[in-house]
Amino acid sequence: MRTSIIRKFVRNYISQTHYGRPDFLGECGIDHPYPFRRRVPVHPKMNFAISYSDDIRAEFLAYFRERNHTLVAPSSVYPRHIEGSYFINAGMNQFKPLFLRGTDEDQNPEGEFANLTKAANSQPCIRIGGRHDDLNDVGYDTSHHTMFEMLGNWSFGSYGREVACRQMWHFLTEVLRIPKSALYVTFFNGSRDLKLPPDEEAREIWFDIGVSERKLLAIAGDSNFWQADEASGGLCGPCTEIHVDYSALNGKRDMTCARCLVNDKNPRVVELWNCVFITHRMTKGPNGETVLQELPAISVDTGLGLERIASVMQVLPTATANVPISQR
Numbered sequence: 001m002r003t004s005i006i007r008k009f010v011r012n013y014i015s016q017t018h019y020g021r022p023d024f025l026g027e028c029g030i031d032h033p034y035p036f037r038r039r040v041p042v043h044p045k046m047n048f049a050i051s052y053s054d055d056i057r058a059e060f061l062a063y064f065r066e067r068n069h070t071l072v073a074p075s076s077v078y079p080r081h082i083e084g085s086y087f088i089n090a091g092m093n094q095f096k097p098l099f100l101r102g103t104d105e106d107q108n109p110e111g112e113f114a115n116l117t118k119a120a121n122s123q124p125c126i127r128i129g130g131r132h133d134d135l136n137d138v139g140y141d142t143s144h145h146t147m148f149e150m151l152g153n154w155s156f157g158s159y160g161r162e163v164a165c166r167q168m169w170h171f172l173t174e175v176l177r178i179p180k181s182a183l184y185v186t187f188f189n190g191s192r193d194l195k196l197p198p199d200e201e202a203r204e205i206w207f208d209i210g211v212s213e214r215k216l217l218a219i220a221g222d223s224n225f226w227q228a229d230e231a232s233g234g235l236c237g238p239c240t241e242i243h244v245d246y247s248a249l250n251g252k253r254d255m256t257c258a259r260c261l262v263n264d265k266n267p268r269v270v271e272l273w274n275c276v277f278i279t280h281r282m283t284k285g286p287n288g289e290t291v292l293q294e295l296p297a298i299s300v301d302t303g304l305g306l307e308r309i310a311s312v313m314q315v316l317p318t319a320t321a322n323v324p325i326s327q328r
Contacts (some may be wrong), residue, residue: 048174053149053306057122062153062306063171069148072116074123077147095119098156099278100233102296117158122306123150149306151246157297159179161240164275164300165205168242172273173215179314181185182248182270184262185211187220188225188238194292196225199238202277223263226276226301234282236292242273249315256293272308276301 050059061071075094092099098113126147155164172178185206190198198218206216227236245258246268261269278299285291 033105051310053310056176056309056313057149057151057306059175060171061120061122063175064118064153064167067118067167069118069120070116072119072121074121077124079127092152092154092303093123095154095156095301096152096228096233096235098233098296099301100281101156117156118154119156120153121151123152124148125150147231151304151309153302153308155299155300157299159300160298161202161277161300164204164277164302165240166209168273168275168302169209169211172242176309176313178244179248180210182245183211183272184215184217184243184245184259185240186219186224186243186262187240189220191220191225194225194290196238196292199240199277202238202240217259217262219263226274227282235278235280236282237277237279237298239277240275241271243269244272244312245269246312246315249312270308272302272312274300289305 015184050056065071072094081178095113095116098116124147153167172183173180187202187206188196188199190196203216203218207213224241225236228234243262245261247258256268258269263271278301279295281293281295283291283293
């Protein structure tokens with residue numbers, strides 16, 4: 001009886017916040033008056049514990065609600081302002097004014113966002129055009145959609161690298177119980193062009209969490225450094241990512257080195273969760289040179305593809321077929 005009541009509440013919550021079906025332009029509702037509880041119990045076998053999209057979404061939102069993140073409804077996929085892309089392509093879009101607090105681009109966010117320091121939601125995204133254009137990848141690999149749902153959590157000066165990394169790792173390995181042996185982690189290895197050193201702080205945090213040196217990779221260049229366009233204030237910062245090896249999930253003995261396949265666009269090892277530490281703004285100097293301006297406080301922006309994590313929980317090496325993403 002109690003389980004059916006919880007299921008009914010979760011479905012009502014999702015329908016009221018328009019998850020996956022936004023029908024308004026750029027508006028967002030914030031939080032919910034009733035406590036948000038987990039929909040499914042944690043089961044020791046990952047294959048059967050939390051495999052449907054609704055279960056995963058509910059578990060994710062409950063996890064961050066318990067950690068004092070405000071649940072924010074997704075915005076419309078059609079941007080209210082010029083974003084540099086035709087559609088909303090990430091969960092962080094509606095929070096851009098919060099990342100720019102204390103800078104010369106400060107838009108003084110008011111109303112429901114005025115005092116927001118931590119947030120979580122699930123945002124439908126369409127990546128056609130702009131910096132993130134997935135159109136040419138759809139149908140040619142196993143991990144891209146014309147539209148996907150991005151689970152995300154954010155900190156706007158509330159916490160930094162350590163809390164962010166520990167939350168991701170705990171959710172994947174303790175809540176969803178994905179085997180640690182199947183996961184690989186990358187961190188930013190610095191950039192000569194930007195004159196930025198390796199992210200040693202992230203490296204030490206992952207070691208302290210328990211990720212072995214064999215599972216931790218230093219990646220230089222664009223793969224582990226995120227930057228927005230000028231229309232988004234030039235926000236940028238180093239990334240750390242968690243990748244999953246499907247062969248380690250299904251018990252198949254594959255002699256190919258999984259470590260060598262990280263960031264190699266191989267369907268066996270796929271990026272699962274990306275975490276950006278937004279530390280700077282990138283602008284142009286008087287002579288057209290790139291200038292990095294350090295932000296007053298570090299912000300955290302993470303993204304976890306719902307379709308991908310659903311495929312992992314069912315041990316299906318594809319996020320584009322056979323995943324019951326819409327069974328409600």
